[in-house]
Amino acid sequence: MVALYALLTPLGPTSIGGNNTFLTMSRKLVTWDKVPPEQQPALFLADYTEFPDPSLIGLDDRNTMRPKIFIYAAVDQYTIGSTVLNNLLDAVAAAMAPKDPSINIQNLGGLVNRVWFKGEPIKDPGDLDGQAVALLPIEILVPGTKAFPN
Numbered sequence: 088m089v090a091l092y093a094l095l096t097p098l099g100p101t102s103i104g105g106n107n108t109f110l111t112m113s114r115k116l117v118t119w120d121k122v123p124p125e126q127q128p129a130l131f132l133a134d135y136t137e138f139p140d141p142s143l144i145g146l147d148d149r150n151t152m153r154p155k156i157f158i159y160a161a162v163d164q165y166t167i168g169s170t171v172l173n174n175l176l177d178a179v180a181a182a183m184a185p186k187d188p189s190i191n192i193q194n195l196g197g198l199v200n201r202v203w204f205k206g207e208p209i210k211d212p213g214d215l216d217g218q219a220v221a222l223l224p225i226e227i228l229v230p231g232t233k234a235f236p237n
Contacts, residue, residue, distance in 0.1 A: 088114065088134050088154065090195040091202060091227070095130065095156075095182050108178045109158075116157060119218050124161035128175055131157040149200070149230050156223040160213070168212030168219035176208065176221060200228040 092114055099112040111122055111129035122129045136153040158175050162168040183202065185193045193202045205226035213219035 088132070088152075090198050091154065091183075091225070092132050094193075094195070095132065095179065098130065098178055098182055108175065119159040119220055122159055128158065128160040128171075130175075130179070131159075133157060149228060152227040152229060153205070154225050154227065156221075156225060158221040158223065160219040162213045162217055162219050164217070168214060169210065172210050172212060172219050172221045176223065179223065180204070200230045202227045 095112065098108040100107050100110050109128050109130040111126045112131070114132050114134070116131045116133040117129075119127075119129075132154055133156075134152065134154040137150055156179060158172065158179070160168065160171045160175060162171055183193055183204075185191050194200060195202060203226055204223065206224035208224070209222040211218075211220045
């Protein structure tokens with residue numbers, strides 16, 4: 088999770104030379120009503136689900152992690168919230184893109200087998216209340232761990 092979050096930090100306010108896409112970033116989830124509009128867009132990386140995948144005979148077990156990225160953006164009545172969310176989601180996708188085109192997978196520098204977007208993002212453009220929210224599901228395949236007994 089530390090390595091995944093590190094991929095995203097160039098999008099945040101404390102990055103050196105970053106683009107400051109997000110004004111607030113954290114690994115500790117906060118609900119959107121607790122993040123003032125002047126501190127948005129905001130990104131939160133939440134890690135809630137992890138489960139073992141039994142291995143084939145003779146191979147190490149592996150774990151699958153399913154963190155989620157929560158994105159909040161305050162929008163006004165003249166702003167199309169879905170456009171704002173799409174741009175933020177594109178920035179996250181670019182940050183998580185594989186850096187080595189020869190393997191074409193994100194493996195966090197070899198720490199995991201693969202990190203990818205898994206599932207349909209949930210988006211609320213904030214048309215009714217001015218609070219745009221997106222939930223982006225991620226899957227991480229962690230190799231050779233014995234964290235849970237079979």
